Amino acid sequence: MELATAALSSLLPKLGSLLVDAYNLQKGVRSDIRFLKDEMERMQAALSDLSKLPADHISDVDKLWARDLKELSYDIEDSIDAFTVRVQAGAQPPSLKGFRKFVHKIGLVKKITTRHRIAMDMSEIKSRINEVAERRARYNLPGVAGQPDATTIDPRLTALYEHVERLVGIDGPSEELISLLMKSSHGVRSQELMVVSIVGVGGLGKTTLANSVYERLKEKFDCHAFVSVSLKPDIKKVFGSLLRKLTRQEAGERDLDELISEINIFLRSRRYLIVIDDLWDNEAWEFIKCGLIDNNHGSRVIVTTRNVDVANFSSIGGSTYQLDPLRDKDSKMLFHKRIFREEEEIPSELEEVTNKILTKCGGVPLAIITIASMLASIPHRTKREWDSVYNSMGSGLEKDKSLKNMRQILYLSYDDLPSYLKPCLLYLSMFPEDFEVPRNDLVRLWVAEGFVDESEGSNLYDLGNRYFCELINRSMIQPVDRNQEGTTDACRVHDIILDLILIISGQENFVTMSEDRQLKSSVCKIRRLSLQGSKVDRDEDSKEEQMIQPVTVDVSHVRSLAVFGDGYQWMPPLSRFSTIRILKLGDFPCKNNQVKDLGSLHHLRYLEIASRSEIEHLEGIGNLQLLRTLDLSKTYYNELPASIVQLKQLECLRIHRGMRIPDGIGNLTSLQQLSTFNVASSPNTLAELGNLTELRVLRMWELDTDESYTPTFLKSLSNLQNIQYLAWNSNGGCYPDFDCVSDQWRVPVCIRRIVGHSTICQVPRWFSYLSDLSYLTIRIGRLRQDDLQLLGALPVLRNLTLIVPYYGIVDQPLAIDQPFLALSEFVFRLTTRCYLLVFTPGVMPKLQRLELPCRAPGDGFHIGLEHLTSLEHATVRLSVAFGREKDGEDTEIKIRNAIGIHPNNPKLNWRDL
Template structure:
């Protein structure tokens, strides 16, 4: 991970040279500046000569890490001196880097003597315009399987049936199940659908809780018995309903014994799909049910899938056809291998020479067992540009089948210092592009998308994750500690790592590693961690504690606020935030996610206004942001503030956060007579996402008199009873793409839109905020793609003009009256009569 180390060190040096907080002598400044120049040189070398640098990467990484340790110790000693900590003199570090630069210079000189004409066309040269796009509806090679599964779902006995799908990793089990699950016919046939991923290290209670949440989306019946178990609630929610449940990635027959009693058999054609790699697990749930075994693709299917992924609807050049078929044949019919190689082919030039180079490597790499298949993934890793490698390996730090929220992942990448920016884009924008690149290479896959089409969450195949863990440990980049008791061997290996992730709450090993160079600790655990010993990690940047399952208020040890270099601090339980938080002058992200049903406040101290590096303040429910009063230092970098309670938007406060991009506010309690100064929102000129919510606890609704900034792209209103006639304020926003109206956001019997409104709106949600009459024309929503109507019991119909919008792709109706459903289906018939078979209507029972 030489490149990631160089990028991080360059950022660290820039900070120390451009911050008055540090006292740097002329001699020290000269040494640090010299190191910085060498860092930029080495960084350019890795970018321009990726193949030539392989033998030197380990040395470059180690000397760069040592230099950063030295400089960051120097920085922290300036703020909080500690006796007993030793670090190398700056001069020695500079000499080590200079020695490495000398070797690199000799390599460069030799490379110019023997000119490497083709290196810029090498597989490592990335071109985002040629990257393979992912296609959720791509079922090339799976057509017969999909027909068979749909036939079993909708036909056969009326008794409850289990449909097992089994096959090796990467062969397409989950893909097949997902396409059947999302098929419009299947969606209409079943009253309730739910999907849960089981995996190897499952917890029955968590699986059942997730299942209950999914089931209750479809079922308006709620149990009033407080003492009922989760299993009882799931059973009652499914009772009498025709349901489809997918149990994805089962590894143990014991799991079926644990959950089978929650699935009632009401003789109504309910079905359960389970996917597994193990035939005995597949047969265990229902010995009488035939197994659906996934087979390898034949040569023609493999080539069709590869060609479709690389060229999409375009044609494959004639000179590439034979070599392309050879590559497809080398993948041995494994869809995941084909997808990964397609992502690789899409990054290289479309020349015969480039493809032949890939073909030779694939032929040597691919066999049908998991261990050897890792070689094809390693080949894809070797062809990754240097800037994507640390972001890719970082996924090895998350548990198997873990759904990773992109917003959090991006904040982690930024805090780690992985991102290089030219200054034209923010670090977060760069990170989004990195993520999209990895998705297009089929190394990450999308789990969910936002209403604006951006990726909301992602994951990696377990084989890809295994590769990440293996390479990350070899590269001294990240160590994934599985053991609950940490022995001496693990302690020794930890000393050589920059990042550690653990699956339990044992932090006791930290005390024995005084002076550790570890930068990151990510803990997935079931109890509250002992954090006091983390003070020994002087250089810690990231502390992320999730899955705590505690409802207690936690007091963090005072020593945590001595971690001067901390950039990212996240917990999913309620903690007190003391005034000492301002000691963390490098903190960029503070995330405290408590369970919403606890309805707790996160009180932020006045000192929060003295933290100039803050970029994101996130709480899952309420955060009390203090009035800045005498504070005169704006939080120029703050981009996210969510969720703030009863925020009085004074001009002074909003001018203190001028670059805010995402804001969420909730108003509730005895404040209905206050002026929230929402007209001052106009001062947030960079704001792109805004949520304004009032709670049902309001005895009266406050007056909503906002003035929205022009850059606003996404707006969510909830509970305001905003008059429909005043929606012209929203309709006039020139950049609005997503509008969500929830829980009586608007009030009145008629919504009539006008020409020139909603010029860029692509997504519209109306949820329990419906008028009786909606009068509009297609030209009033000229770019609308998706209309979602939920709990629209008063609406007389969907306007005919909506069906005439040329860009419309989907109408989704949930829990609404029959007139809304009928008009949606009438619009679908009209669209089909015009030849628009791609247009979809999804109606769920009401």
């Protein structure tokens, strides 16, 4: 249902846009469009109502109706886009600008063929929508609805009855959790109510861990209960179960208020232990906590959930316990226990396939137990049989009855996703197994697909980033590459989750994936195509490649094409992708005959090419008037084609730092990201930057090559009042003075992040106005006391890295006496020699991570570390002169002593200077 709803959400605004007077459409066509819009809005409302029902209560007829509606929405949107492209190809008077120019251009649509085409398309679509509605009415008999599954057994119940001797890898987490529960934490007295939340992906063993701890501790409390909540809970039944397990009384005819009151009265004078298993949302917790009275008797509550936000929301006086996957050793032990007797060893011929299976399971106990149970049922333990199981693990999730329980548990997480997140998650089935997907790329792909709701009024990319974070918090994707700010730059999908979304994508005709040179014809239209080849060394002129024939299926309805590895070898010609919106070509050789038709892909919104060789035939790129993202950052190309300045809707331009940008880049007034721009090869672009007033991200290279660049850059920067991320780098040169600005110069106050890897003269005075600056990395030619005063007053600065050359020392030592109220990480580096910073009382109250240089011989670390009350990690870069190793050992002892007397006992790391 949600995928059809997402398709309609993208379509409805476009139907509305066709009704503006400027389109000058025939009266009958306008009437048809109004009819379509009204019908689609009502169908969207019906879909919304259906999506609120449990999946097993929706009739098969309604499911088929939703599928037909999704496909119809795609076709309507393709028709509208084709019309818009033809309109935008018309002439436009040079005197008009922006939206008025577009409106005028639409009014000039005189060609009979264009107007006739849209009329014919709307008429045909009107017939199809009537047919879809009639078919549903014809077969959806009154009183007939989907029947729920015959069994109502909770698939997670087995975790409650697992024998202790069969549990693996649970001792450590159990001890840690008990330690959290039985001791005071974060200043909370042990007698106060404490709620500790266990969070992790489905199948990780949260219920098993909670039950293990519960069984060990329950006799130490006056009363205890273990209750499961479920995805769509009946709160009254939850409280009835809680009352029964605590008091041995049945709920009877009591209403919800009476149940809560009875529980409160019973718990008022008792020390209790309660487990709330499988909590899904904050709303359910708001109800449940009404029954958990804080009686100052040392009561404890354990919550299990898959959602980080829910875990944080429900924790009271305790903390969140992140349950990690099993270690390799424990994974193998669990696998062994399920198949072999204790005295048996895994046969040597099965070692390799065992390791491959365990890698696929990724330390998730549910996956290991399920696959091991399946293997245990096979009479003959042969390599051939086990290889067969491994090769079918993904498809087996769908077909094998023994894996139904695992699939059901995992599907709960998918079913709980809001409708706007489901297509975003399923889109990740476009990527190969274990592929690390950059966050920014993924968000732009979602936007290009229309998955991000434009109606909410927020910036689409900010909203897409929130979607990304929500999927992480719901444990559906795994974060990788956390940066110094604690945010995530990329993600991957766990193999068992990937198997699930591959199945759902296939069932919903959402993504078609091919891992070989065979792509079967389908009765369904291919909407998204992923060609996933292997990463091998290739000779582009080999006979094998010349003999490979591209797939011959119909790709005229493909909206997204992603090519990985050598998948390009069987890619159909680009000219056949007539409605493509997204083209992602990875590790591509870019032969002339493969990219020559790029200029004809008029629907394209997103284009990314990664090539190991210089590409040609990009001149036609100026025809792609709907293009929003152009990523050539992994491509060898000397100069962007001049036609790029015609892409008025381009929002993101990523290029290799060696590419030259043509004059006229200032015409791209929709541009929000430009990286990496080489100042030395495109100096005229510096002046044009000032026209790009929507720019949010700017990365530059070789800004310090010429002293004349700095004033020009600063003049343009004054106009960039939306800039949030600013970075510059160099190969060495002059020291730009960023303070050479006039009194009329406007500070770009929206800057949140600055990364400067080429040295500037000093901390610019205008930095003091950057109230939103949270991340700063900067190389300073000269560090002074007032620089620290300025930086210490920035209200939200959380991460600071200062790099200073040895000759940039004016005062020694320097006292840090400004508060740095928000700073959580501070890195201070010198390029050659070291000197002291002194921390005064009350500074950096939130600092957790510190990195400082130290030189041997030295007098230790008597610099006021005791004043950094939140310090958790300290890294020391120790410099020892040749032949002075003994001094280095003495200095190390002094530093360890200084760290050792800190009240937090911070963790100490060593690095060479």
